[in-house]
Amino acid sequence: MKQILCLSSQPWSTIPTRTQHLMTRLKDAKILFLEPPSRNYRKPGRKVRPGLTVYALPPAPEATEDQRLLRFVRYRRLTRHILKLMDLHRFREPLLWCTSPEQVHLLDTIPHQGLVYDCDQDWLDTPPEWESDLALAADVIFAASEGLADHLSPCSDNIALLPNGVSYPMFSRPDNECPAPLTDLTGPILGFVGTIWEDLDLIPAIQAARALPRCTFVFVGRVEPYNPHLRTLEALPNVRLLGRQLPVDIPDYLSRFDLCLHLLRRSDYGADVVPSRIYEYLSSGKPIVAMFFPDHVEHFPDVIYAAHTPGEFVRLCIRALEEPEGWPAARRREHGAAAAWSNRAMQVEQILSANGLY
Structure with missing residues (x-):
């Protein structure tokens, strides 16, 4: 059974991250999933599924690129804790799975037999040398987009495109129930699922809600109170902000939407x-x-109806509501099925196997 030491850039969450989705679907593997430093590091490991145990790393002083002494103290403490966990679980030379450029500082002190760098974002807040060194050391790099793959291409010739995915069976099931907050709605529902961040551009949705008074605009997700257009959105009579909902209930909301909206930060x-x-x-x-x-x-x-201006967004909402039933819905589900996390994990296994790492 393959041993994988996963250094996650995000804590284990009830809303699964990309790393969680992949780690829970890799077959024939024993995995230690290490969360970022936290005060919970003294707690016993959480066995979230057979063969996968989650631990938090201990708090350590943050260090910038030029604070060498602090950096030494930080990564020495992290290393000691990781080696202790590896010894506890009898990990000898696992496959090291990295998700953040700063983890490059652990490569020389953590024994491993193979290195994977899974890059799913632009790391603009870390020194570029960290990511370059990590990419140069990696046996395989998974990039979540073509732009990220191009960005890393000078450092490696073994980069695989691995876009994000979806729990397809969960979101494609036909027997969804209507959520209680939507049972009184009779007209078309235009819905957005996700956090209303402080920098989320709400202007297209505001203009659409004003132009389509017979439609209800539903926002499902956490709300950041400092968005400059939030009060304007809330004041519209055909807008409902439902706040955060349980992840298991999100497919029920989507099934009730007549149109799904995607906005930009x-x-x-x-x-x-x-x-x-x-x-x-x-x-x-x-x-x-x-x-x-x-x-x-x-x-x-x-x-997908692609809009580049708020006015175009409004026009496309009207057009999309008139879309006839048939091949567009089936084609969308095909795209969703192809992006199932089970398929993404299978792709990872195949690539790692071809490189002698799995």
């Missing part, structure tokens, strides 16, 4: 990673109207 500019939300929308088969930056590549142009 200012921090999304320049990024070409397809969010998992898009794959969830596709799996539902429902029409999708998405905002794109002017120079961004449009994802799934055959089944």
Whole structure:
């Protein structure tokens, strides 16, 4: 059975991350999933599935690139804890799975037989040398988008494109129930699933809600209170902010939507990673109207209505609501099925096996 030591950039969550989805689906593997430093590091490991145990790393002083002494103290402490866990679980030379450039500082002190770097975002807040060194040391790099693959290509010739995915059976099931907050709605429902971040551009949704007073605009997800357009959105009579819902209930909301909406954050500019939300929308088969930056590549142009201005967003919402039943919904589900996390994990296994790492 293959041993995998996974250094996660995010804690284990009830809303599964990309790393969680992949680690839970790799077959014939014994996995130690190490969360970022936390005060919970003294707690026993959590066995989240057979062969997969989650631990938190101990708190350690943050260190910038030029704070060598602090960096030495930080990574010495992390190393000691990791080696202790490896010894406890009899890990000798596992496959080391890295998800963040700063983990490059652990490569020389953690014994491993093979290194994977899974890159799912632009790491603009870390020194570029860290990611370059990690990419140069990696046996295989998985990149979540073509842009990330191009960015890392000078450092490696063994990069595999591995986009985000979706729990397809969960989001494509036909027997969903209508959530209680939506039972009184009779007209078309246009829905957004995700956090309303401080920098989320709500203007397209506000203009659409004003132009379509007979439709209800539903927002499912956490709300950041400092978005400058939040009060305007909340004040509209046909808008409902339902807050965070249980992940298991999200497919029920999508099944009730007549149209799915995708909005942009200012921090999304320049990024070409397809969010998992898009794959969830596709799996539902429902029409999708998405905002794109002017120079961004449009994802799934055959089944997603792509808008570049608020006015175009409104027009496409009207057009999408008139979409006839038939091949568009089936084609969206095909895209969703292809992006199932089980398929992504199978691709990982095949690539690692071909490289003698699995």
